[in-house]
Amino acid sequence: MQHTPVQHSSVLDSSMQHSENMEKNIYARNYGVVTHEEQNKIKNTKITVIGAGGVGGITLISLARMGFGNIQVVDMDKFDYSNINRQMLSSISRIAKCKAECAKETILDINPNINVTIRQEMLTEDNAKEIISGSDMVIDATDSLVARVIIHRTAQELQIPSVWIAVTPPFRGGVMTFSHETPAYELVLSHPSHGKELTDEVKKEIALIKDERAKASVKHGALPEWADAFINKDAPWAVICPVANIVGICASFEAFKIALNRENLQPTYAPNLVKIDMSQPNMMQVLTPENGRWDNAQL
Amino acid sequence: MTNNLSLDEFYHEVTKKNIGVYTKEEQAKLRDSRVIIFGLGGVGGMESILCARSGIGHISGVDPDIFELSNINRQMMAMSSTINEYKSVSTEKHLKDINPFLSANFHNVRVTEDNVDELIRGHNLVLEALDDMPSRIIVHRAAQALGIPSISMSGSPPHRGFVSSFFPDGIAYEDALNIPTHGKPISDPAVTQFVHDIKKKRAQYSVSKGAPQTWADDFCSGKTGWIITPIRATLLAAFSCHEAIQILIGQKPLAPAPKGIYIDMDNLTSPVSVIDPECGYWEAYQI
Numbered sequence: 001m002q003h004t005p006v007q008h009s010s011v012l013d014s015s016m017q018h019s020e021n022m023e024k025n026i027y028a029r030n031y032g033v034v035t036h037e038e039q040n041k042i043k044n045t046k047i048t049v050i051g052a053g054g055v056g057g058i059t060l061i062s063l064a065r066m067g068f069g070n071i072q073v074v075d076m077d078k079f080d081y082s083n084i085n086r087q088m089l090s091s092i093s094r095i096a097k098c099k100a101e102c103a104k105e106t107i108l109d110i111n112p113n114i115n116v117t118i119r120q121e122m123l124t125e126d127n128a129k130e131i132i133s134g135s136d137m138v139i140d141a142t143d144s145l146v147a148r149v150i151i152h153r154t155a156q157e158l159q160i161p162s163v164w165i166a167v168t169p170p171f172r173g174g175v176m177t178f179s180h181e182t183p184a185y186e187l188v189l190s191h192p193s194h195g196k197e198l199t200d201e202v203k204k205e206i207a208l209i210k211d212e213r214a215k216a217s218v219k220h221g222a223l224p225e226w227a228d229a230f231i232n233k234d235a236p237w238a239v240i241c242p243v244a245n246i247v248g249i250c251a252s253f254e255a256f257k258i259a260l261n262r263e264n265l266q267p268t269y270a271p272n273l274v275k276i277d278m279s280q281p282n283m284m285q286v287l288t289p290e291n292g293r294w295d296n297a298q299l
Numbered sequence: 300m301t302n303n304l305s306l307d308e309f310y311h312e313v314t315k316k317n318i319g320v321y322t323k324e325e326q327a328k329l330r331d332s333r334v335i336i337f338g339l340g341g342v343g344g345m346e347s348i349l350c351a352r353s354g355i356g357h358i359s360g361v362d363p364d365i366f367e368l369s370n371i372n373r374q375m376m377a378m379s380s381t382i383n384e385y386k387s388v389s390t391e392k393h394l395k396d397i398n399p400f401l402s403a404n405f406h407n408v409r410v411t412e413d414n415v416d417e418l419i420r421g422h423n424l425v426l427e428a429l430d431d432m433p434s435r436i437i438v439h440r441a442a443q444a445l446g447i448p449s450i451s452m453s454g455s456p457p458h459r460g461f462v463s464s465f466f467p468d469g470i471a472y473e474d475a476l477n478i479p480t481h482g483k484p485i486s487d488p489a490v491t492q493f494v495h496d497i498k499k500k501r502a503q504y505s506v507s508k509g510a511p512q513t514w515a516d517d518f519c520s521g522k523t524g525w526i527i528t529p530i531r532a533t534l535l536a537a538f539s540c541h542e543a544i545q546i547l548i549g550q551k552p553l554a555p556a557p558k559g560i561y562i563d564m565d566n567l568t569s570p571v572s573v574i575d576p577e578c579g580y581w582e583a584y585q586i
């Protein structure tokens with residue numbers, strides 16, 4: 001794929017005119033689903049996506065194709081063969097290349113006028129505020145349960161909406177949006193870490209939830225020998241292409257709804273949850289938990 | 300680029316995260332599968348990527364068009380750098396970068412009653428991602444006659460979509476969608492008229508589902524195109540591909556026709572579900 005340079009504000013008027021015409025053409029088929037005013041709103045939105053893997057990759061592509069004009073990508077990883085089965089930004093020619101760099105290359109090839117910034121680092125308690133502040137919304141597409149706690153704690157404190165996702169074997173997924181008006185992430189997902197300082201002990205406790213999720217997957221049809229191997233660290237998290245990409249698209253749709261803020265098309269605010277199970281006739285439903293909480297091990 | 304990995308080593312490395320959802324035997328079935336995709340736009344392009352990433356061993360694609368700027372908002376291979384390239388050529392190149400060992404056969408032609416049999420023969424499954432009704436009818440008729448399952452889709456504004464799977468011994472495409480063209484050649488004036496009318500009817504029906512009246516009127520008078528975002532196109536591709544994989548590995552598909560996977564992302568309680576139409580068929584203009 002060709003790397004196209006970003007257009008800076010210093011470009012000549014004629015090429016500004018040219019790029020505006022180009023954008024009109026690129027987004028021509030959006031009009032009708034969105035108004036011109038809404039398309040401008042999307043263009044002026046600043047969004048941060050943390051993780052450019054199975055969910056983050058398609059989310060970023062979808063955001064760029066919808067017309068989001070300011071995108072920050074945070075990922076420190078490099079592409080590996082085991083990403084190919086589902087990650088839209090991965091390819092053989094990108095093996096061992098930085099995911100965030102590749103995300104930038106693809107986004108600019110979709111529309112060279114998008115402002116893309118990348119950070120090749122891990123999100124921690126030390127840098128979370130600096131990374132997230134200044135964005136209008138943040139999408140959590142990481143696979144670390146500890147990083148997720150930090151993202152949603154920080155976003156809520158900064159009063160920035162944050163989108164949560166899950167991809168769980170065999171065919172399950174989840175998406176919901178937090179804001180400063182929703183209950184906290186760790187309350188909604190019944191995390192024992194709620195209100196606690198993130199000590200090594202607490203971090204370990206959070207990370208263990210993933211083993212519980214693997215065990216619970218078996219009753220939904222995941223292979224029992226896989227769950228055992230995962231818990232023994234002999235197998236990776238199993239995740240297939242259609243599910244990861246549906247979850248990523250739904251995350252981008254949450255961003256779209258947050259940006260438009262239409263009265264009749266609100267985001268799925270927690271504790272309401274977009275629940276995906278592609279093995280069931282009700283493949284995607286919006287559900288409200290009975291006592292206001294979900295059990296993360298079961299999602 | 301594959302670091303001298305053998306074909307088997309490479310295949311294992313790229314598909315190992317599927318295992319646990321699919322068994323090794325099921326994954327081997329995907330490796331031996333041959334699919335053909337008609338239409339390489341918003342839905343078909345994404346289907347080709349999902350099939351390649353899932354580890355399907357052979358993919359054929361059929362599309363006569365080139366990429367234009369207005370494809371970029373939803374078509375995965377449409378980039379600033381691929382504008383004016385043939386979709387079939389760009390898609391094959393893209394897929395080979397996902398799996399250099401992929402067996403691929405891409406055709407820069409429009410599907411017709413004359414070439415459809417030859418195109419479909421030798422495949423285990425057909426994915427139909429075309430944007431015009433006559434071609435859709437041609438593809439599903441041929442697939443059923445040749446004894447090959449075919450996945451159909453359709454999408455309408457603002458965020459609605461429909462996916463259904465057809466089988467050699469099941470209901471025919473035209474019956475499942477209540478299209479009164481059965482047995483008639485595609486060139487029959489009655490077929491042309493029906494197809495012409497249904498396009499307008501679909502646009503006007505979309506207004507009742509949230510599309511703007513001004514768009515529907517402009518569409519009906521030929522002033523503007525069918526509106527579509529990456530949300531709908533990608534969801535249609537992912538649900539179609541899931542149906543395809545279920546069939547190829549010998550599991551039950553969710554929506555054997557007349558059952559359909561119905562998508563409506565503006566429905567805030569049940570955005571996607573499998574629906575079994577009470578009367579036994581769908582109305583094509585409503586999906």
